[in-house]
Amino acid sequence: MQQQEFSLIKRYFVGVIAISIWSLLLWQHFHQGVPVHYFLQRADMPALSNWWGALLLPVLAWLAMTRVEKRLFTGPAQSSSRVFKQILGGFVMALAYGAVLSLAFTQGNQALSSVMLPAILVFALFFKVYQAEYVFGLILGMCITFGAVLPTFFASLIALASALVYFLLRFIIRKIGHVLAASSKQSQNNSN
Numbered sequence: 001m002q003q004q005e006f007s008l009i010k011r012y013f014v015g016v017i018a019i020s021i022w023s024l025l026l027w028q029h030f031h032q033g034v035p036v037h038y039f040l041q042r043a044d045m046p047a048l049s050n051w052w053g054a055l056l057l058p059v060l061a062w063l064a065m066t067r068v069e070k071r072l073f074t075g076p077a078q079s080s081s082r083v084f085k086q087i088l089g090g091f092v093m094a095l096a097y098g099a100v101l102s103l104a105f106t107q108g109n110q111a112l113s114s115v116m117l118p119a120i121l122v123f124a125l126f127f128k129v130y131q132a133e134y135v136f137g138l139i140l141g142m143c144i145t146f147g148a149v150l151p152t153f154f155a156s157l158i159a160l161a162s163a164l165v166y167f168l169l170r171f172i173i174r175k176i177g178h179v180l181a182a183s184s185k186q187s188q189n190n191s192n
Helices: 003-030 050-074 080-106 110-123 132-146 149-191
Strands: 036-038 047-049
Touching: 003 050, 003 132, 047 050, 050 080, 050 132, 050 149, 080 110, 080 132, 110 149, 132 149
Parallel strands: none
Antiparallel strands: 036 047
């Protein structure tokens, strides 16, 4: 894949996101009204209108695609089509995860929905879920139910915590491994 091809894909992707959210908001406006969401589901907290999604989602799509583009074309010389497939797979998994989380919430399955968001930190041990495709996929999967602002806030917090888990825990595990290997080598030398 060439960078010019990806730039075209990026423009189409952002356009599809923009048209989709604007269409949804217009449909909501002319039917039951555009929903508002309260932070922590408390009416005494400020209300956030889904109208913010008309601006926020296209900007987030552009930022995510720009991060992906940078990874594809300025990183180490790898097969960009293979990396693109990995990125697309991560996006689709996060999108599905966000949709299932939203569905669990709307169906009243509090046990599942309350576990799913923190469970992302377990996935952070194995995947780089702090990367743009995962974060945007999660936001997009949750935006129909929760609007765009609340998922962006929570996905940003989860991304930060995931990066900490991914890098810090791996660093600690590596250090423990080095200490254990050194002590094993030391005890082996002492026994000889």
